[in-house]
Amino acid sequence: MITLTPLRKFTFPVQAECISPDVFQGKDTAEIAKLPVYEGNKPKKLSDLFKIEEDGAETPSITINGDVSEVRRIGQGMKNGEIVINGNVGMHLGEKMAGGKITVNGDACQWAGSSMKNGLIEVHGNAGDYLASPYRGVSEGMRGGKIVVDGNVGSDSGAYMRGGLIKIKGSNIGQFLGFHMRDGIIHVEKDASTRVGTNMTGGKIVVSGKIDEVMPTFTIDNVKPKVKIDDTESAAGPFYVFLGDLAEHGTGKIFVSKANNPHLKTYEKYL
C-alpha cells in the first residue's frame, strides 16, 4: 500500500492522473516519486507535492491522507485496485474508470466518476456538479458501475448516462438530474429538485422523497407499488410512473413517491 500525504496546501490546481493503482503497480517509492504532475502550468514530480510512504498491506492500494481538493484526475481510467481518500478531493475523480474502487471520506468536486465504465465510487460526503456526467460537449456519459453519494449532489448529475447505477442519499440535489439520460438507474432516496430527466430518452430515475415539479413534457403512465433498483434491492412505493421526455420522443421513466408528493395528485385524473 502506498500512502500519500500532501506536503502543503495547494493554491493552484494539480493535474495528477498518475495517482492510480494501475500506474503505481510494480513501481517502488523511488519510481513513484518521479511520476510527472502539473501544478498550475509548472511540470513537477509527485514527490515535490506529496510525502510518499509504502507499507506491506495489500489493500487499499493507495491511501491519501489530507485535503486534496485542488488535486484533479485522481484514479483517471483506473482498471483495478482501490483508492481511499481521507479528506476532500478535486475534480474529475475516477474519470473514465473501468474497474476497482474509490472511497472518499470527505467531499468530491465536479465531474466525479465522469463517463465511468465500471467499478465503484463511494463518496461519504457531498459531490459537486456533473457527477458521472461527461466532459462538456461529449454525449457519451456513464456506461456502467456504481456511484453512491451519502450527501448532496450538484446540478447536471447523471447527464447522458447510458448504464450503471447512481444512488444519492442526501436531500439537496441540483437541477437537471439525468439530463439527456439514455439508460441506467438513478435512485434519489430523499428529495429531488426541478427539471429532473430533461431530454431523457430512456432509463429510470426513482425519487423516493419529494420532487418540486415534473417537467410538462412528461406524461403519467401508471402507479406501481415498488421499483427494482438492482439485483438485491428495490425501493418501496407506491410510485407514480411518468414517461418522457416526449419532446425527444423518449421512453424514459421517472418514478415519484406517491405518499411524499400530494401536489401531483391532479395527475391521477389522467390515468
Added chain:
Amino acid sequence: MAELLIKNGFVFDPLNGINGEKMDIAIRNGKIVKKVHEHRVKTIDASGLTIMPGGIDIHTHIAGGEVNTGRIVRPEDHVKDAVSKTAITRSGTGYSVPSTFITGYRYSKMGYTTVMNPSMAPLEAKHTHEELNDIPLLDKATYPLIGDWWFVLEYLQKGDLEGCARHVAWMLDTTKGYAIKIVNPGGLESWGFGHNVHSIDDQVPNFCITPREIICGLAKVNKMLNLPHSIHLHTNNLGLPGNYVTTLETMKALESVPYEGRPVCHITHLQFSSFGGDSWGNMRSAAEEISKYINNHSHMTFDMGQVIFTDTTTMTADGPFEYTLYQLSGHKWVNGDVETETSGGIIPFHYKRSNAVNATQWSIGLELALLIDDPWKMFLTTDHPNGGPFIAYPRILAWLMSKNARMATLKRCHKKAQKKSLLPSINRELSLYELAIMTRAGQAKALGLKNKGHLGVGADADIAIYNINPETTDIARKYKTVRRAFKHAAYTIKDGKIVVKDGEVVGHVDGRTMWLDVQTAEPCTIDEDMKSKFKQYWTVEYDNYPVYDHYVKVKDPITVKANV
C-alpha cells in the same frame, strides 16, 4: 534574400512533364531560377528523396463563420487533441476543426503550401479574412457563396448576364474572393422558407428561376469575366440516395456552356453526389455511371470528398442537407441563415466501418478516383472536415496507390458494403506521378494558378520533399512507409524558406492571401438602388460591408482582364 539549391532529388513535376528525373532545383528570392552559384548557397542534399511542388488543396473548410461555430460546438474535439507551443510554433487545439495556427502547421508538415477555403458567406468575409491572416505557412484564397445571392438571382432571372457579370466582379472585389462558389443552387434560398429544391428544374420560391439557370448562367458569367478558376459547384440533392441522377443532369446541362479548352465547372466533393439506390436501405455506389460520363467528357473537373472512418464535424452552407443529417444522427445541430445570402449547418458526425452507408461512402470516393482515368480531372480532398480531417490525406494516398491497402480496410467494413463495393474489381494503382497530379499539378491547373503546382523557372519556390526513393521502393507494397513519408515531409519549402524539416515546423512564413482584381471596361460600383436595398435587407450598413485592402495581412491580388 537567401538562395537555396536542392541537389540530386527525384523530381515529379507533371505540369512540365518531369516524371522522376534526377535533377537540381535552384531558388533565389522565393522563386525557382535556372541556376545559383553552387559554392556560395545553402544546399539540401536530396539524393534518394522525392521532390514535388508544394501541395495544393482546392477545397478545405479552414476559416470563416461556419468553421468558427464548429469550433464552438465541439469542445470534445479540442480536448482530445491539444498541442503545446514550441520555440517557433504556437499552441492550439482541435482535431477536426483545428485552430488557425494548427491548421497551418499540420498542412505544412504534409508538404502542402496552398489551400483554398471554399465557402464564405459574403457577410462573413471580414471574419474569414481575419482567420486566413492567422493561418501561417500557407498561401490561401477563399470563394464567396454567390449561387443564392438575391441580386445574382434577379439578374439571371432578367437574363441580364452582363449586369450579373459586373455585379459578380464587384462581389469578388468586395469580399476579396477568388472564385464563384455555388452551393445547392436555389436550395439555400428555399431553405430560408423551410423548403428545398429536389431537381435542377424545380422552381426557386419567390424567384422565377431554376437551379439549371443559376448554374449555367453563372458558368457563362465566369467565362465573361475570364476568371482563372471555373465555377465551384456543390450539387443539388447532395448526400441523398439516388442523387447521381441530379449530378448527371447537372453535368449534361453544363455542356451548353462553350468549352473553349478550359473547364466550365468544378464539381466538388463528388463522392457525396454519387449515391445510387432510392433509400438509405438500398443506397449503393453510382461511381460507375458517373465515371463513365466523366471519362467521355472533358468540360469539367472534380474532387473526391473522400470519407475517413473517424469522428469529424460536418459543416456546409447546404442547410437542408445538414437538417437531413440531424434527422439521421440526432446529434447536436447548428442551423444558420445568413440574411439574403446563404444558409448553413453544422453537425458532428462519426463515420463508422460498421455502418453500411458510411462504408459505402468510403468505397464510392475511392472508386471514383480510380475509375476516372484522367488524374487531371479528379483531385484529392476530404472536403475537410466533412469527410474527415485533412490530416488523413496520407492514408488516402496509400489507398490510391496500393490495392493491398484498400483491401485491408475494406475487409474490416460492414458486410453489406463489402458485397456492394466495386473496389475488389479495380486493379489500378496510382503512381507517384499521378498522385502528384491529383494533389498539386491538377489542382493548380484547375485553379489557374500560374506560379504554383510546378517547378519550372519563375514558379513560386513552394516545394515538398518526401522521404521516398522511387527507384528502390515499390510503393504499392511498401504503402505504410510511403504513407509515413507523406505524413511527415522531409522538407517543406515555402517561398524559398525551409519551414518544415523531418516532419517538424522549423520556420515561419506568414503566407499570402490571394484574391481577384477583376478589371472590367467600366468600374464596377454599386448603385443607389442597391444601397437602399442594403438599408432594407442587411443588418450592416453598406459602408461597413466591403473587405478593404488593409484587412488582408499579406496581399497578393491577381489581376484578371474581363470581357465586359
